[in-house]
Amino acid sequence: MSDPRAIGIFDSGLGGLTVLKTLASEFPQESFLYLGDVARLPYGNKSPETIRKYGEQILRFLVQRNVKMLIIACNTASTVFLDENQFSGLPLFNVIPPGSSAAIESTKNKKIGVIATSTTVKGHAYKKTLEKMDSRVEVLEVACPLFVPLAEEGMVNDEVTQLMVNRYLKNLIAEKIDTLVLGCTHYPILKDDIAKVTGPGIELIESGKVLAKIIKSHFEATKTGAPQNNTAQINICATDVTVQFEEFAKKMMEPRKVGELERVVV
């Protein structure tokens, strides 16, 4: 039986919109309810306990809004829910296993780089997940704390961003990785700047794209996809609505229309 209810997605801010965009274009008949925890962003340098508390508050909010599925579109938050596949009885997905399995499929020389926030790197969630999937891989993790503010400021194709990409990736390139996981949902915004440095020899992995495949399989197995004639809506909520967030969200989601941004308390 098909299920017209929305898919709930959460991120600390606007990075998860890269995942929403990918899923919305992959599943045009699905409705989405996105929540960005803008009032408390960024998560990347907060402690795991704090992130767990915020994450649970937000998942509960989405459950109360009657979504059919929960997606944590934030790598930092994913690290604290890594081994859980449901919450309040709803299926729960995070972005780390999809990104990891795609990296395992991509690598030929078994040298995988992961770039992420400080908290994600310190928790070694990707390293652990990748090594569990294939014990022969060598995983090199690098924190890139300035990438989130650079992405949020829209500094793409920018000299400063280029310098930071060079600085953060220098060692990974010297180590001859052939696959690089963009381990923060903000980073696809800077993909062109990153690709300029990594070149054609290094495959860039965006977890949103792999997540779409996994959700497709889930819908096939559970028959919980929306009906083809569904009136699909994209609604975006945030714990704080700033002009910057609203403009970015609307531009990012084009050509799909989104309703007025709603400010919520979780």
Add this chain to the structure above:
Amino acid sequence: MSDPRAIGIFDSGLGGLTVLKTLASEFPQESFLYLGDVARLPYGNKSPETIRKYGEQILRFLVQRNVKMLIIACNTASTVFLDENQFSGLPLFNVIPPGSSAAIESTKNKKIGVIATSTTVKGHAYKKTLEKMDSRVEVLEVACPLFVPLAEEGMVNDEVTQLMVNRYLKNLIAEKIDTLVLGCTHYPILKDDIAKVTGPGIELIESGKVLAKIIKSHFEATKTGAPQNNTAQINICATDVTVQFEEFAKKMMEPRKVGELERVVV
């Protein structure tokens, strides 16, 4: 009658430590209780309503801890408490009037630049305060959103910081300002990088230094300074304690010792 109770100081994160450091060295007999709202930083791109709510929670926390005075050592938070000089019956100081009066004293050509976060600039708190103090001044405000992450990452005397300083200050220098207010308590951390671009012709204003003079006058008028033989303590609390914050705080406060950082819920 002298008052041995601590001075309460709050900031969104570690920027206010520049103010704490200045005050602690100016008033060695005073105790200080600092609260950094690390769990919810940065404030600079949040809405005024959200900042007001967080600010009140934190001021109430400091009042409950029995401080004798409240200092908002965060320009963004100062903008939403600008015209208030008490809270719960305690004297309340913020950093905008001190920085403004020092700028008015400094300028000769009446052209003052203000650099600050997006929210501080959008609220025009400095522009309004400066123009009220002297209607002849011309105030040019520029938001420098990347300065907080650059300061938090400790990127001082750095090529990337230098590029961003050049970019943000280019117009102010072209407009021939002779005084520049560092309108965010993080910015003194980058003072050397900023001074390299502004040169000797532009006076840099740090509000913490001016605030110290104002508090000295307040103690003289009210006799509420701590007794000379006071056992002065510096305690630092934060809504989230990260390794980065703890290391930064301890290093910043040297040579004065601080107790173990305390994690609190506000």
